[in-house]
Amino acid sequence: MLKRRLVTEDDFTWKLPTTTSAEEEVEMLRYVGGVDMSFSKEDPSVACGTLVVLDTQNLQVVYEDYSLVTLDVPYVPGFLAFREAPILLELLQRMKKSDASVFYPQLLMVDGNGILHPRGFGVACHLGVLADLPTIGIGKNLHHVDGLSYSGVRQLLEANENYSKDFITLIGCSGHVWGVAMRSTQGALKPIFVSVGHRVSLDTAIRIVKMTCKYRVPEPIRQADIRSREYLRQRQMGMSE
Numbered sequence: 001m002l003k004r005r006l007v008t009e010d011d012f013t014w015k016l017p018t019t020t021s022a023e024e025e026v027e028m029l030r031y032v033g034g035v036d037m038s039f040s041k042e043d044p045s046v047a048c049g050t051l052v053v054l055d056t057q058n059l060q061v062v063y064e065d066y067s068l069v070t071l072d073v074p075y076v077p078g079f080l081a082f083r084e085a086p087i088l089l090e091l092l093q094r095m096k097k098s099d100a101s102v103f104y105p106q107l108l109m110v111d112g113n114g115i116l117h118p119r120g121f122g123v124a125c126h127l128g129v130l131a132d133l134p135t136i137g138i139g140k141n142l143h144h145v146d147g148l149s150y151s152g153v154r155q156l157l158e159a160n161e162n163y164s165k166d167f168i169t170l171i172g173c174s175g176h177v178w179g180v181a182m183r184s185t186q187g188a189l190k191p192i193f194v195s196v197g198h199r200v201s202l203d204t205a206i207r208i209v210k211m212t213c214k215y216r217v218p219e220p221i222r223q224a225d226i227r228s229r230e231y232l233r234q235r236q237m238g239m240s241e
Helices: 081-096 099-103 123-131 150-158 202-211 219-240
Strands: 031-039 046-055 060-070 107-111 135-139 167-171 177-182 192-198
Touching: 031 081, 031 219, 046 081, 046 219, 060 081, 060 099, 060 219, 081 099, 081 123, 107 123, 107 219, 123 135, 123 192, 135 202, 150 167, 150 177, 177 202, 192 202
Parallel strands: 031 107, 107 135
Antiparallel strands: 031 046, 046 060, 135 192, 167 177, 177 192
């Protein structure tokens, strides 16, 4: 069972970039990937899987690849990974075998949840275990688990004592920490939901998300989303001509 292989603590050899000069022999986190799936508005069974890799030194895209597919697996709430993970995994495997393997991501951000999930094992966990990569789940919507609700999170974000905080820790009724609701600007009420995917701790995930954010959504996910939608649009325009 995949879930048994899940690691929720830091398990990698690289170090996070710091403002101080790093020793050259220490491997630093430089290449962060982002994966996303976009779906056709005309035909929801047509989807585009996208992998982008960014250089953390300047947040520029150094690699991108796409896979246009027709899905035969129906969407079942809570089981997103069974539709998306195989497509995204294939993109990673293709990159690893290509001339661009030098840019292969040291860490992957996934447009979807990690352990912040009804089964505690969302698409970010699923893909992380399959690819054996450190992964972070970036959710735009909140799964209602363990007593957590969007209205409750919004109340926490609106509270005066939390106004200046970058993130709110999501603690369920059981006392379990599921992730954080993170906002890009002070007082913002539309957060993203960050959770552990695989082989990375929540503290490290928060640091990396902050490091790669220019807007509300971290840049690897934002670029994957933008490029995925544009690729799908262009391909569909080409097919209709």
